[in-house]
Amino acid sequence: MKRSLPLAIVFIGGVVFFISYFVPHYISEEILQRQIMVEWIKVISLFAFVIGLYSLIHLHVNKIKRKVDNWQYSILTLSGIGVMFIVGILLPEKFNGGIQQGSIYDWIFMNLQVPLQATMFSLLAFYITSAAFRAFKARSVEATCLLLAAVVVMLGRVPLGETIRSITQGFLDFPKWTQWILDVPNTATKRAIMLGVALGMMATSLKIILGIERSWLGGSE
Amino acid sequence: MAFWSVFGTILAALATLAIFSFLYKDNPFYRSAEHIMIGLSVGYGLGQLWHLGFKQFLFDPLFKEARYELLIPTAIGMLYFGFVHPKTRWLIRIPIAILMGIMAGFGLGPGMQASIFKQVQGTIIPLFRYGLTVGETFSNILLIVGVFSAIVYFFFSWKHKGVVGGVAKVGIYFLMIGFGASFGLTVMGRISLLIGRIVFLFQDLPKVLFGG
Structure with missing residues (x-):
């Protein structure tokens, strides 16, 4: 049951969606390819992201709890997540919350995240040049x-x-x-x-x- | 200039310098900036996930448009949370199975259409035709030879000896030219990012701090 049910779902889903591509019918075009393929898949995938987020938070909380090497940096990671969560989701729009342009979330993104990421990638210019010399x-x-x-x-x-x-x-x-x-x-x-x-x-x-x-x-x- | 704009620029400069400090050696400033970047990136994704994901695709259609059929994928998605308990951990396989099945089935049909037929179609080009210049004819021949020989290089069912080995060798040369071009483009992309950061530090930042 625990293994055969998922295998059966994969088989049925795979065969149905493969055949539906070759059948120009309302069920295949509207229900399978538009509703299920586009809308349902998005909704199911959203929960997968939540699991990923949970895993990351769990990892860093454990690092702090166990006081492993360099645990202090995990506080910074969790603070980053926490700040963006508060200003992006919890804070109402009248207090500049939300994700729209001009919000605190947008300000942090433009003034901290963008420079950090751009510099991180630009750092690779030095290492890629050294790699190029060798290659x-x-x-x-x-x-x-x-x-x-x-x-x-x-x-x-x-x-x-x-x-x-x-x-x-x-x-x-x-x-x-x-x-x-x-x-x-x-x-x-x-x-x-x-x-x-x-x-x-x-x-x-x-x-x-x-x-x-x-x-x-x-x-x- | 508004306080928040100046403060933001100073913050961006500090973040830039903290990351660049890694060029000297690994240090707490770099590590802090790195971890802040990871946290902010995940937090940014979280905001996007909530507003452009859950709200747009689930809550708004469900509560504002009364599209209750979306409760089905919601229930399936909730099975992901089965992983919190050992007894229900296997339930996580169901949403994964649904995604895998649909993607695998869909990947066979449209995947074949997009990745194989279109690529083969693009390779079937005229070698000799009225109006084609010698250069164009040469390029077309080279394109076909390149695709064929590179595919032969990746074909491991036959030993790369004799004719197959020779064709595979030509394939390696094409692959090397292709990788060289991709490497060159990557280097240029990184250098242009570096120029952007240097310009920010030496032009934009002094302008914001001292005016001008």
Whole structure:
């Protein structure tokens, strides 16, 4: 029951929704694909987010309770969640609560979260440059291809590329080469990867529907 | 300038400097900023989840439009809370099974249409046609060769020897060029973010603090 019921639900749901795609009928188009697929799935997924939130809060509360290493930082994480919860959900709109533009929630987002995230990602510029130095050492033909493509794309996307084109009177046309690399070899690569991913996704979907793939059920009975 | 605007800019500058302090070494300022960022991000998601999720898709249709059929997905979603007790923990599998079944079934049909047919259709392009320049013909041939050889590289059912090995080798070159281009774009994206932060610290912040 505990394992067979979910497996039966997956099988029925999978088969019904697969067939519904090929049947242009009111039930398949309006009820299955619009109402259930769009509206119901959203509602069910909302609760999954709540579980994720609970897990995170539970983790940090436990860290504080057990006073594990660096537990003090968990207070900051929980404070962040708490502040946003109060100003975004509990505080009425007349006191600048809510999530609309101009609210306290929006002010915190613009003045704290956006700079923090932007700086965090910009920090990667330093590490990605160091990684590039190591990856781009042209030790083989493959590494040379990687190096040349990256250098051309980087030069083609900055004003320096335009300047070089002007100086060389169009002989070294990095912007044009960049576009070609993105349109042809890059598209070919992405397309091949996407086809592989799609075939893998279909095989996995089929395995899930037929009950061959059961890891999502978890280990216990 | 309004107090809150100046205060917000100073706060943003402190947050920026706290994160940049990691370039020296891991330190309490960076860790604090990192944990605050995680908390705020989750809190931000929580606000969005409530207003644009629960309110918009559940409470408003249910109570204002009397769409009681939404009680069914609500009941299914509530089964997620079964995980709080060991005896009811298995109930969490039911909403997961519903989502998995629907996604798997839907992924087979439209997934095939969007990810396989469209990609194959995009690859079936004219090699030689009146009006195509030599460059365009060359690019089209290269595109087809690139897609085919890269797929052969990912095909592990045959040993990569002889002709298959040769084609797979060509596939590796295409993959390397593709990865190089993607890497270049990522580097440029990060650098542009860094420029944005530097401009904020050295141009926007002094303007707000000292005027000008």
